[in-house]
Amino acid sequence: MFSDAVSRYAAIGAKGITVWRSAIEGLGPTAAGRLARDQGLAIVSLCRGGFFVSGSEEGRRKAIDDNRRCIEEAATLGAPLVVLVCGADPGVSLPEARAQIEESISALVPDAAASGVRLAIEPLHPMYAGDRSAVNTLAQARAICSRVDSPWVGIAVDVYHTWWDERLEGELAACGAEGRLFSFHISDWLTPTRDLLEDRGIMGEGCIPIREIRGWAERAGFRGFIEVEIFSRRLWEMDQDTYLERIAAAFLSHA
Ligand code: ZN
DSSP states (O other): OHHHHHHHHHHTTOOEEEEEGGGGTTTOHHHHHHHHHHTTOEEEEEEEEEOOOOSSHHHHHHHHHHHHHHHHHHHHHTOSEEEEEOBOOTTSOHHHHHHHHHHHHHHHHHHHHHHTOEEEEOOOOGGGTTTTBSOOSHHHHHHHHHHHOOTTEEEEEEHHHHTTOTTHHHHHHHHHHTTOEEEEEEOBOOSSOOOSSSBOBOTTSSSOOHHHHHHHHHHTTOOSOEEEOOOBHHHHTSOHHHHHHHHHHHHHHHO
16 A cells, blocks of 8 residues: 555665555555655656557557556656656567657647656667667667757666666766766566566566666766665565565665
C-alpha cells in the first residue's frame, strides 16, 4: 500500500520517492502527494509516461493522450518530472520508432511547460529494444533532446541500462554540460540475469561500478536524488522491512 510504503521509506531515512502511476490508482494523485509530503518525502518523479511507438496512427494518438494525462497527474501529485520509457514495437523499425518518439515528445512540450513538469527520456538497455524502448543509449537520448530543444526535456540515466556503454563517461559529461541530466537511478546487474524485467540486484550484488558512474554524473553537475530502483521478484518475496534495511545499508557502502 502506498501509505505503508511512504511511512517505511521515511523510517529508514529516505528523503524522496518516485511514484508509480499504478501504485496510486485508487488513491489518486492529490491524496498520494499529501501522504508523501506528510512523511517528509520529496516527490522526485512520476513513473511513467512514454510508450509512444505504434504501427497505427490511432495507437500513437492514444499514447499522446495518455501522456497528457500523465503530465496532469504529475502536476497534481506535485512531481516535477515524468520519466519516459519511450516505447518500441517489433513491427516498427528502430529508426522509425525513434522518429515517432521524437515527434511525440515534441507534441508534449507545450503540455509539460504549461504544467511545469519536466520530461525525462530514460534510455533502456538494448535487450528492451524490441518492445519497450528504441532509445538504448545516452547518445540517442541526447540526439532527441537536442532536436526537440526544450528546457522541459532531458534524460533519466539508470546505471542498470547504461553501465555497459563505453561512451558513458563522456556522454554523462555532455549531458550535464547541456543541462539535460534530470534523474539518476541505481541498482545492480546480476550474472546470470534470469528475468529481463524483474531480476535486478541490490547495489553491490552485481558488476556495475555504481560509485564510479555516480561520480561521473556528479562531476557532470548532477545534484538530484540518487534513486534506488530495483525490480526483483526474488527480493519482493522476502520480508520487506529486512529488504529496506538491506537497501539502506547497500546504498551507504556501494552507491
Ligand atoms: Zn530507471
